[in-house]
Amino acid sequence: MTMIVEASAVKPANLKADHLAQDQSTTTTVGEISSPNPRMVCRDINVWYNNNHAIKHVSLDIGKNEVIAMIGPSGCGKSTFLRCLNRMNDTIPAARVEGSITLDGQEIQDKGIDVVPLRARVGMVFQKPNPFPKSIYENIAYGPRIHGLTNSRAELDELVETSLQRAGLWKEVKDRLDAPGTGLSGGQQQRLCIARTLSVSPEVILMDEPCSALDPIATAIIEDLIDELRQQYTIAIVTHSMQQAARVSQRTAYFHLGDLVEVGTTDDIFNQPKHKLTEDYITGRFG
Amino acid sequence: MSPSLLLFIILAAMALAYHLGRKRAIGVAGGLKKINRLHSLPAYYGFYAALWVGLPTLLLLLFWAGLQDHILTALTLAELPAETMANLSEGQLSLLVSDIRNLASGNLMGREPSAEVEVAAAHYLRLQGIANITLWTLVGAMALAGMAWAWQRTTPSFRARNRVESIVMILLILFSSIAILTTLGILLSVLFESIRFFQKVPWTEFLFGTQWSPQIALRAEQVGASGAFGAIPLFTGTLLVSFIAMLLAVPVGLLSAVYLAEYAPRAVRTWAKPVLEILAGIPTVVYGFFAALTVAPFMRGLGESVGLDIASESALAAGLVMGIMIIPFVSSLSEDVINAVPQSLRDGSYALGATQSETIRRVIFPAALPGIVGGVLLAVSRAIGETMIVVMAAGLAANLTANPFESVTTVTVQIVTLLTGDQEFDSAKTLAAFALGLTLFVVTLILNVIALHIVRKYREQYD
Incomplete structure (x- = not known):
């Protein structure tokens, strides 16, 4: 409980003046929130669940071809923030999102924006593998079909194959594409879900604790995959494992009770955290 | 004392x-x-x-x-x-x-x-x-x-606690076996009477005969007392009425379930669901006279106005009212099944950019289909066994017809007419009711077993 009081009361001394200082943030973020080559730009994001202020004045850039990790204790709002990026919070009736989020310079927060193409451009992989109760082939073909991406069965076959190859699953399943997706192992199911996300050619992939339901070997395979995918995609990953954040990400953002406390390169965050809360968390004093 | x-x-x-x-x-x-x-x-x-x-x-x-x-x-x-x-x-x-x-x-x-x-x-x-x-x-x-x-x-x-608990367990077993034994008893009593019936009338005639006229002549010269026990017209009548009922209940029930489960705001759901379930609480005899006194004359009038000849006691009227009665079964069971589809599947679909209707049609509906089929089969067995509505609205004439505008009779109606009033219990006429009851029992039992099997198989998929 003492840490909670501190979180809103402490104003770190070594504040870096950034261009959002005029906003009435409860906590001002330490570190460089902007990216030289941004894919998504979020400014002053607030999220409420009914009256619960879940995200408070968060501003953050997500750079092209980088993996950004979001860490923090449970309930800190990192998953909620991630769900803002493809407007998945729309599916929760009680949630209300304010602020500006742009994708390639285009605002996505307007009510008039159609979430269908947005979600095709910003894909999402969930905590628990959630393959549809269909065949492996149909799981991948689902997205291209609803978006009308292919014109013939041959094209669709090819798209399914390349998606599975990129997700590193092709060799394991190429002989049983008609088998149900739910029959795969947990790690394979998660790679199937990644392949499903890749099938609609997204620019950004959001991953919400993608390895928390997997064993260490499956986790290692997915982490290698994330590193490969970085060449073509922008990836934002929420994780509970600090080792995972250190292994896969280039930048790390530390959330605490709805505040974005500190952002920086992964090296800096883990080796020389500037904020006391960040330091306490990554040295394992709480969380 | x-x-x-x-x-x-x-x-x-x-x-x-x-x-x-x-x-x-x-x-x-x-x-x-x-x-x-x-x-x-x-x-x-x-x-x-x-x-x-x-x-x-x-x-x-x-x-x-x-x-x-x-x-x-x-x-x-x-x-x-x-x-x-x-x-x-x-x-x-x-x-x-x-x-x-x-x-x-x-x-x-x-x-x-x-x-x-x-x-x-x-x-x-x-x-x-x-x-x-x-x-x-x-x-x-x-x-x-x-x-x-x-x-x-x-x-x-x-060890008093262990002793008391084992005695209590034995008592619980006794009480739970009462229901099972009762079912067994009903089945056996129907079975024995049916066997007596089949000693008088060959089962081939009963199952495949097309003439149903269970009156047996008291005097040799009596008119219209042929005593034929071909149950085909009853089976077709039952099927026709049930089919009309399902034709109404399945689409209406299913679509209202989809609306309530996926689209309806919480406020609508809180009052619409109980209102729909009130339909299930109306006594069937009330449905019966609604069918006989309101729907049937309306249908006949409607038929006359477009030049169709609809009987006052038509399969159509009985079937439609029965369909209304069954709507809450279908909608309530389907809604439960649709709600049981994990939210993660919806999320997965939405995250790919699917719209709500695409998600429902391509993900939720296929995932829920086994459970929905199970619910529909339970509703079918309910329709086949329904009695009061058809007694009042479907008629007694055993017509072998597929025309919904004509009067048909059903298995349950015939059981009622064979057993009500003063009857001797050794004539084929009365015993025929038991044979009909046995047939009904077997058919609904098979339907229920299939339905439960499907529902269970579906449950295993997500647990």
Whole structure:
């Protein structure tokens, strides 16, 4: 409980003046929130669940071809923030999102924006593998079909194959594409879900604790995959494992009770955290 | 000295035994402060004593109540003069027995009893008095013995809790087997009567004959008394009415389930769902006269206005009203199944950019389909077994037709007409009802088994 009081009361001394200082943030973020080559730009994001202020004045850039990790204790709002990026919070009736989020310079927060193409451009992989109760082939073909991406069965076959190859699953399943997706192992199911996300050619992939339901070997395979995918995609990953954040990400953002406390390169965050809360968390004093 | 008084006394004795058993346990342990020396809590020793006092005496009472009359009657009849007995038929004998019993309980009305009966009744009363005293003595002795047994067993190391729990488990098994045994009993009674029917009428004629006219001639020259038992027109009538009902209930129920589960705001759901379920609470007889007095004339009028000839008792009217009755089954079961589809599947679909309708059509609906099929099959078996609506609205004429505007009759309607009123129980006409009931039972049983199997298979997929 003492840490909670501190979180809103402490104003770190070594504040870096950034261009959002005029906003009435409860906590001002330490570190460089902007990216030289941004894919998504979020400014002053607030999220409420009914009256619960879940995200408070968060501003953050997500750079092209980088993996950004979001860490923090449970309930800190990192998953909620991630769900803002493809407007998945729309599916929760009680949630209300304010602020500006742009994708390639285009605002996505307007009510008039159609979430269908947005979600095709910003894909999402969930905590628990959630393959549809269909065949492996149909799981991948689902997205291209609803978006009308292919014109013939041959094209669709090819798209399914390349998606599975990129997700590193092709060799394991190429002989049983008609088998149900739910029959795969947990790690394979998660790679199937990644392949499903890749099938609609997204620019950004959001991953919400993608390895928390997997064993260490499956986790290692997915982490290698994330590193490969970085060449073509922008990836934002929420994780509970600090080792995972250190292994896969280039930048790390530390959330605490709805505040974005500190952002920086992964090296800096883990080796020389500037904020006391960040330091306490990554040295394992709480969380 | 009535059995109910005895029952009450046994219950009081059980309460006393509980109290004594508990006290005894505390005493054995050496006072309230040392009850942790006991294996179980003191109350379990009390329950143990109460069960030992109550169960044997209650069982005795039950057997006594079942057997007393038979034994007393047999003893009384044995005292009657042999020549009187020899001349009596079975019917006269039972009349005599009831005379004796009525006189013994002082209820013999209107007739002056014969001397024989008076003697027998006096004998009966005397025997009854002896039996009562014996019963009370036995009950008292068994209660005391039970208490003594429990008293002597109560030691600190005695596992009273385990004993009480195993006795309770046996009681639970007994009670749960009542429902199963009842089902079995119904099935067997229907089965035996059906076998009698099939001895009179070959089962091939019953299952494949197309002529249904169950009246059997009392006189040889009687008109229209052919006595044909071909049940095909009944089966087709049942199927036609059920089919019309499902034609209405499945789409309406399913679509309203989709709306309630996926689209409706919480406020709408909170009042729409109970309102829909009120439909399931309307007595079927109310649906019946709604069908017969409102829907059927309306249909006939509608038919006349477009030049169609619709019978006053049409399959259409009965089927439509039955469909309305079944809507809540379909919608409620389907909504449960749709809600049971994990949110993660919806999220996965939305995250790929699918719209709500695409998600419902391509992900939720296929995932929920087995459960929906199960729900629909349960509704079908409900439709096939439904009686009141068709009795009032479908008619009695066994027409072999697929035309919904004509009057048809169903299996259930025929069972009702065959068994209501004064009937002799040895004619094929009456026994036919049991054969029809058996057929109905088998068909709905098969449907239910399939439905439950599908529902269970579906559940395994996500648990």
